[in-house]
Amino acid sequence: MSYIRCHKCDQHAAMRMKHHRLNLCAEHYIEYIQKQTLRSIKKYRMFTHSERVLVAVSGGKDSLALWDVLLTLGYQADGFYIDLGIDEGLGYSSKSRMMAEQFAQSKGARLTVIDFAGEYGLTIGELAKRTRRGTDKPCSVCGIAKRHTMNAVTQRGDYDVIATGHNLDDEAAVLFSNTLRWDTDMMMRQSPVLEAHHGMPRKVKPFFRFYERETAAYALLRGIDYIQDECPFAEGSRTIELKHLLNQLEDQSAGSKLNFYMNYLKAQEQKFFNRDKDEATRANLNRCLQCGQPTTAEGLCGFCRLLAQSQR
């Protein structure tokens, strides 16, 4: 079929990872992803087997693949899905919810589902429209709402840590965006582990070293049924544009994305950035008067302000 063979067993290579100079068959590739995830979890002290992990699940490849790996590795990993009520004639949220529920059922795993409209009285699209923030693309409102809901559920469920399926392409795109603006405040906060603070749980990204095509390949090879449609609001988004640009660099020079992000982490470790300002901001956080979550603002947090605006 091909001259590219698995470096471990000489069978047909399902994946060629030029940036690692590594070719693997389906079986060894699955094993590789699981072992490398475990390595990242241990190296970055993300969590232990005695801690309770809440996996933020979207029904997409990354989060379901992450949940699958964590369960396979024997972690106490429950899932959490927010039904954002995104339809746009495609039934996007109902399809992705079904994928998350089917996966949970097939693994006998626990999934908490939050119906955003049921909880807050409106869908994410309606919230964006009423607050006139991202009328066309509610991505920024969606990000705020998801973070808020995730924090609330973690506290209610007494979880130690939230794990998200962010991959290397996600992280490199965010870093690229922040670098283009030299937004050092945002750059400083980007990390595979965000420690717990003000009653908020630790947040970790165990897939941060995997390319997006690698998590997709894992999901396909494991037979995970995930939503392959893109969120209708994400089409043409800035993040996707940046990912395409980074892929052009990767096509020219294998390892560009990995080097960009990993060397950034190294620079962070070597104190390239002055964290004093960030630490001072954290030390002076207030409590939201409505929900009690930490906020830089006095009075209401970003999410509760959005909700208040939507009710005017």
Next chain:
Amino acid sequence: MTIEFHLKGKILKVEEKSISIRDAMQALQLSPQAYLAVKDGVLLNEGDVVRAGEVVRLVAVISGGSG
């Protein structure tokens, strides 16, 4: 002498007797970083060769909003 590539409900055609996945991606002006190729349920690598009459499913891997 057509090889079909199915992508998100569209059929893309490459007129060749046989072609590697790497060359097919180039012919279709697609980044190999952004797609996986699957034939008969088997994940193909860039060196795998497909032949006229065969059908390959391309799986888009890029996702993400927030911007």
